Amino acid sequence: MSMNMSWIHEIHKRHLSAARRTRWAVRVSQVLLLTGLMGLWEAAGRLGWIDVLLFSYPSKLLIQICNTAADGSLFPHLGITVLETVVGFILGTVFGTAIAALLWWMPFVSRVLDPFIVVLNSLPKVALGPVFIVGFGPGFISIVATTLSLTVIITTLVIYNSFREVDQNYIKVISLFGGSKAQTFRYVVLPASFPTIVSTLKVNVGLAWVGVIVGEFLVAKEGLGYLMIYGFQVFNFTLVLSSLLLIAVVATLMYQGVTYIERLLMGSDMRKP
């Protein structure tokens, strides 16, 4: 038998090594693309092809980041922005799910609130920023509120939809066993919507960053968004761009973190599309 199978094994091995070569080619190309672009930017800055005051260049950004990291002045800004974002996307998901549960529980309330939700959803939510500043004062709470205005409505809509789309026959199973409405929610509606809830968590990471940066632009006295707007005002574009670079890195890390948590939570779940 092993004699007959060896050629099939050979085909599999060839397939694997081809796949490995492709993976490597992609990685090398990615590194070349990044270093190429950075090198071009660096050269353009140093050789005076672009205005260094406006566009800075990579090594200046890195020095800026290293210096502020070394003297410790960077970390309060980084910390507050990360905190605002994490609070924003977690609360956004929690509140959105809670409101969706309320709407599911009380169809009458859902019908009454429907037009209001449509209006709120159509509204460009960052426009509410000034209202929050007046209401909550300039600072942490206003920024989180701006973030929540972006995340809560859409989370509510997506999760409420998922609650309503649960197969009626699963609900019928619970009713047939004499289950109550609370049991229907706990045993069917919520677990059936769990994948949707976890995926809104991921969407909310992105939205929370928008809310936090806009909020910091408007009111903050610290945070990466504040550093950007401050750098812009004092014509320090190295500060602006180095903050942007940090935001890109931290936002990516956060997104990967949530993706990892999603994998842990959904590990044994076979409902993934």
Add this chain to the structure above:
Amino acid sequence: MDTVLELRQVTQVYVNDSRATLAVEDLSFAVKRGEFISLVGPSGCGKTTVLSMLAGLLKPTRGEVIVGGERVLSPSPRIGYMLQQDYLFPWRTILDNVLIGLELSGRKTEQSIAFTRSLLHELGLGAFEKRMPHELSGGMRQRAALVRTLAMEPDVLLLDEPFSALDMAIKLQLEDLVQATLRKRGKTAVLVTHDLAEAAAMSDRIIVLARNPGRYFSSFRIPEAMSSALPTEARRMSGFQPIFDRIWEALEISGGKEA
């Protein structure tokens, strides 16, 4: 034998914004303890409506449904219901799925768990307790759904086309298994099906309904020799085809011409 289940002049009206429709009109029949009856009829004859009323999911607009001497007003643990598909919860193991009725009604005890596990063993699922539903074949899943229903120890089982989604070979096996299991435990059963051969092979009695509105049309008693045999054996008996033909004829008359 005593009557365990009874419909008394039951009428059901469905209401929506555009109109109110008469779905079932003045339907009466009684089922004795341990009896297996089938409801057949053309589409639109209200078979599933009747089953929903028996299960207590739907209150009759007029008339009453009696099970074990009591009026049915809401789902009761004395009545089990098997759906067209298994509808096992994909996020629960097979054991957790079959225990759900006990869990919901607060009757999950060491004894009831042991009883449910013995049912799983009896229906050949003993080795699959810890598996997830998607790891099982369609026939195994429907068997698990049967265990989920039997775990509540109902007196009456309502079967809503429970074999219609399965392959022919699996369907025949399950017909035998379900009938044997119910008979052994002395359960009363009401089967709704559009498969006349299935009805003839499994039942003691068949009730044919007419449509628009759903109402009684006629009924057939299956000879003892055939109804006491397993469905696959009954299908092979010489008397099977004539009975099938008579029911078919009744169904054609009851349904009228397709509009």
